[in-house]
Amino acid sequence: MASPDDLVGVKPPRKSLYAKREPVFPKAVDGRFRRLKWMVMAVTLTIYYVTPWLRWDRGPWAPDQAVLIDLAHRRFYMFSIEIWPHEFYYVAGLLIMAGIGLFLVTSVAGRAWCGYACPQTVWTDLFQHVERFVEGDRNAQIRLNKGPWTFEKIRKRGTKYAIFLLISLTTGGAWIFYFADAPTLARAFLSGDAPTVAYATVGVLTATTFILGGFMREQVCIYMCPWPRIQTAMLDEKSLIVTYKNWRGEPRHRGTKKATLADLQLGDCIDCNQCVAVCPTGIDIRNGPQIGCITCALCIDACDKVMTQIGRPRGLIDYATFEDSKIEAGGGTPKPLWKTILRPRTLIYFAVWSAIGLAMLFALGVRTRIDISAQQQRNPVYVQLSDGHIRNSFTVKIRNMQARPRSFEVGLSGLDGGVMWTETGSREQAGTAVSTRVAPDSLGKLRIFVAAPRSAEGGQDPFHFTVRALDAEGGSDSTEAVFERPE
Amino acid sequence: MAENKRIDQPSGTETVGHEWDGIEELNTPLPRWWLWTFYATVVWGIVYVILYPAWPLVHGATEGVLSWSSRGQLEKELAAERERQAPIRRAIAATPLDRLGEDPQIMQAAVEGGRAAFRVHCVQCHGSGAAGSRGYPNLNDDDWLWGGDIVSIHETIANGARDPQNEATRMSQMPAFGRDGLLTPAQIADVTAYVLTISGQQKATPAARRGSELFAQNCAVCHGPDGKGDRQFGAPNLTDAIWLYGGDADSIAATVTNSRYGVMPHWGGRLDPVTIKMLAAYVHSLGGGESLATPLMAAAGTEGSDGQP
Numbered sequence: 001m002a003s004p005d006d007l008v009g010v011k012p013p014r015k016s017l018y019a020k021r022e023p024v025f026p027k028a029v030d031g032r033f034r035r036l037k038w039m040v041m042a043v044t045l046t047i048y049y050v051t052p053w054l055r056w057d058r059g060p061w062a063p064d065q066a067v068l069i070d071l072a073h074r075r076f077y078m079f080s081i082e083i084w085p086h087e088f089y090y091v092a093g094l095l096i097m098a099g100i101g102l103f104l105v106t107s108v109a110g111r112a113w114c115g116y117a118c119p120q121t122v123w124t125d126l127f128q129h130v131e132r133f134v135e136g137d138r139n140a141q142i143r144l145n146k147g148p149w150t151f152e153k154i155r156k157r158g159t160k161y162a163i164f165l166l167i168s169l170t171t172g173g174a175w176i177f178y179f180a181d182a183p184t185l186a187r188a189f190l191s192g193d194a195p196t197v198a199y200a201t202v203g204v205l206t207a208t209t210f211i212l213g214g215f216m217r218e219q220v221c222i223y224m225c226p227w228p229r230i231q232t233a234m235l236d237e238k239s240l241i242v243t244y245k246n247w248r249g250e251p252r253h254r255g256t257k258k259a260t261l262a263d264l265q266l267g268d269c270i271d272c273n274q275c276v277a278v279c280p281t282g283i284d285i286r287n288g289p290q291i292g293c294i295t296c297a298l299c300i301d302a303c304d305k306v307m308t309q310i311g312r313p314r315g316l317i318d319y320a321t322f323e324d325s326k327i328e329a330g331g332g333t334p335k336p337l338w339k340t341i342l343r344p345r346t347l348i349y350f351a352v353w354s355a356i357g358l359a360m361l362f363a364l365g366v367r368t369r370i371d372i373s374a375q376q377q378r379n380p381v382y383v384q385l386s387d388g389h390i391r392n393s394f395t396v397k398i399r400n401m402q403a404r405p406r407s408f409e410v411g412l413s414g415l416d417g418g419v420m421w422t423e424t425g426s427r428e429q430a431g432t433a434v435s436t437r438v439a440p441d442s443l444g445k446l447r448i449f450v451a452a453p454r455s456a457e458g459g460q461d462p463f464h465f466t467v468r469a470l471d472a473e474g475g476s477d478s479t480e481a482v483f484e485r486p487e
Numbered sequence: 488m489a490e491n492k493r494i495d496q497p498s499g500t501e502t503v504g505h506e507w508d509g510i511e512e513l514n515t516p517l518p519r520w521w522l523w524t525f526y527a528t529v530v531w532g533i534v535y536v537i538l539y540p541a542w543p544l545v546h547g548a549t550e551g552v553l554s555w556s557s558r559g560q561l562e563k564e565l566a567a568e569r570e571r572q573a574p575i576r577r578a579i580a581a582t583p584l585d586r587l588g589e590d591p592q593i594m595q596a597a598v599e600g601g602r603a604a605f606r607v608h609c610v611q612c613h614g615s616g617a618a619g620s621r622g623y624p625n626l627n628d629d630d631w632l633w634g635g636d637i638v639s640i641h642e643t644i645a646n647g648a649r650d651p652q653n654e655a656t657r658m659s660q661m662p663a664f665g666r667d668g669l670l671t672p673a674q675i676a677d678v679t680a681y682v683l684t685i686s687g688q689q690k691a692t693p694a695a696r697r698g699s700e701l702f703a704q705n706c707a708v709c710h711g712p713d714g715k716g717d718r719q720f721g722a723p724n725l726t727d728a729i730w731l732y733g734g735d736a737d738s739i740a741a742t743v744t745n746s747r748y749g750v751m752p753h754w755g756g757r758l759d760p761v762t763i764k765m766l767a768a769y770v771h772s773l774g775g776g777e778s779l780a781t782p783l784m785a786a787a788g789t790e791g792s793d794g795q796p
Contacts, residue, residue, distance in 0.1 A: 016516065017516055017517070018516050018517050018518065018519045018521070018522050019516040019517065019518050019519065020519055021518055021519060021520065216520075219518060219520065223517075223518055223521070287499075379615060379616030379618070380614075380616045380617075380618035380625075380627060383618070383625065383627040383628050383774065383775075384625070384628060384728055384729055385628055385629055385630075385728070385729075386628065386629050386630040386724065386727035386728055386729050387727065387728065388687075388727075388728040391627075391628075391774065393774060423772065426778070427629070449774055
């Protein structure tokens with residue numbers, strides 16, 4: 001036990017089973033990728049906060065919120081599209097598109113989702129800007145962190161956490177507006193009349209934003225999130241990833257003049273550690289691709305700046321594919337970018353992605369807003385009537401998926417001698433059609449009795465229920481049902 | 488074992504020093520905060536054990552300081568449900584039977600309440616779909632022994648049929664023509680032939696013509712001169728396609744010989760008036776319900792709607 005370990009070097013006799021967290025104080029940086037991240041942050045946050053407040057006129061019978069997930073009434077509104085629960089396949093389609101889109105992006109540009117668009121990244125980035133605004137840049141933060149609890153430290157930490165909390169509160173607060181009329185809910189929320197679930201949701205999301213964005217940060221990416229593992233498996237040798245070009249950078253050195261005087265063969269890396277200082281997950285990209293790298297590309301910006309200062313070409317750290325890295329290391333010219341992007345794998349992803357999108361658009365374009373379904377009441381399956389006829393009963397549902405009340409005629413076709421009547425009607429008034437009115441954006445339910453003469457052979461006799469709109473716009477639908485007779 | 492510790496070359500990670508058949512383990516320690524979440528769950532568990540029933544004992548479990556139980560929660564939910572139903576039950580109680588159909592909301596609540604009560608009290612004989620079976624009427628069809636309007640149905644449910652424990656029960660008795668020697672087997676065969684004829688199951692035969700006379704003398708008093716029955720006595724219509732005990736020759740002959748005496752218990756006094764009303768509404772809604780011939784007159788008899796006229 002006590003014997004020295006010659007391979008590992010000097011170590012404490014007992015090592016903890018748990019790793020202490022290394023605090024990360026990313027340095028501010030400017031550059032092309034930083035500006036891209038600013039843009040992505042602005043766009044995603046604007047979409048998130050503003051969307052519920054957009055209005056969209058749908059007439060007097062439907063909500064006027066452009067994007068609304070009405071869970072209570074099971075409707076999903078998105079601009080001119082309204083989705084009923086039975087049309088959930090559109091949502092499923094969107095989710096599949098999102099998945100394939102992610103495959104596509106990953107095969108082209110690696111963990112671009114992680115580095116730019118993931119909410120964890122966007123909010124952490126926002127929180128780190130707040131941190132730099134309140135406490136100063138990296139070095140000031142390190143000093144403050146190590147320093148004693150002076151009034152200054154308490155004031156700065158208090159301000160920082162207050163701003164974190166405010167951002168978290170608005171983040172959690174914005175979420176609930178997607179599920180109810182935003183202005184109404186906002187008023188109710190402030191006056192204390194909103195439903196408990198609204199306060200609970202805001203509470204939970206405020207807490208998670210505060211904890212995940214304010215404290216957990218890179219720990220989420222490294223320990224909690226399954227996505228880095230999945231994405232790592234989806235990369236191939238033709239995917240663009242953030243690469244330290246060690247064939248150009250090594251051997252690294254400090255003190256160029258001395259080295260040049262000594263006439264040593266040197267790489268471009270001056271070991272300034274700027275790439276480590278700006279990294280939001282606190283890794284050293286020069287150790288090669290690793291699970292902690294979210295490919296935010298900030299180290300590219302930091303290194304480019306240094307390369308410009310020492311008069312070397314930019315791109316010592318840059319987006320590069322494994323394949324190109326090998327070629328470049330061997331002294332060759334890397335492939336042009338379009339060849340990296342346009343290759344069978346990405347094209348197939350794109351084809352599948354757009355096929356699903358086009359299929360959904362087509363389905364949306366031709367979908368009808370009238371629907372009929374019939375369910376037979378099977379207990380009892382049939383009833384013997386006193387005049388020898390047989391009666392079946394059905395629950396017929398008519399979906400009026402438009403935001404106005406409509407009148408419909410429900411009919412019966414293809415059943416010899418069959419007549420129908422509703423619960424409120426009677427057999428004396430039975431015919432082959434009944435009319436009904438269905439409220440806007442609602443399901444009309446009719447209990448329908450169907451009677452037909454007994455037949456010698458008995459058994460099952462298929463027929464159709466039809467529905468036809470009785471207004472100028474028209475439209476119809478039909479569904480098959482089965483008339484059951486005793487053998 | 489610590490002496491086996493080394494740096495794994497491909498991953499650059501230290502091993503923990505264990506080795507089994509050449510398989511080694513990398514030392515990738517959990518973050519410290521992960522341990523804190525474990526302690527947090529332990530604290531949560533302790534709090535839970537204090538608040539809620541937890542430790543199993545011989546007779547039940549420890550109670551927990553909140554005194555929560557699943558049975559208690561069920562009772563609370565049932566009480567809330569009763570509270571919720573109270574207004575509609577009051578409305579049903581206040582609405583006379585013949586006017587129940589005027590308010591669709593009340594009618595629907597009554598039908599649904601009746602459906603639930605039917606499942607508990609009636610399915611044993613009438614079946615879960617109210618389709619009945621031999622000797623137990625099908626309540627879905629359009630043939631009624633004692634009347635198919637909502638007031639008559641209500642009366643039948645409240646007082647029953649041939650219930651010896653209720654004075655006010657619906658009462659009638661068919662003589663056992665064969666067993667008591669009122670008709671000879673040959674005469675019974677003739678009457679049977681006649682009944683088969685008027686129900687359209689066979690063409691008129693000499694036997695049926697003989698049976699016609701016997702029918703007029705023995706049966707018409709209850710079943711009517713044309714065999715269409717009389718709801719006053721619960722006498723079934725013999726000319727239609729619906730048979731409670733079977734419509735074939737053997738079944739009809741057996742019925743004439745031995746008579747039938749179907750009993751239905753009365754529910755007035757055993758179920759509350761609102762439930763009986765709801766049952767009537769449900770049975771009436773099954774598809775064979777008839778409208779009231781003279782609504783006001785019929786309503787007068789059952790205004791109390793307590794099932795005990």
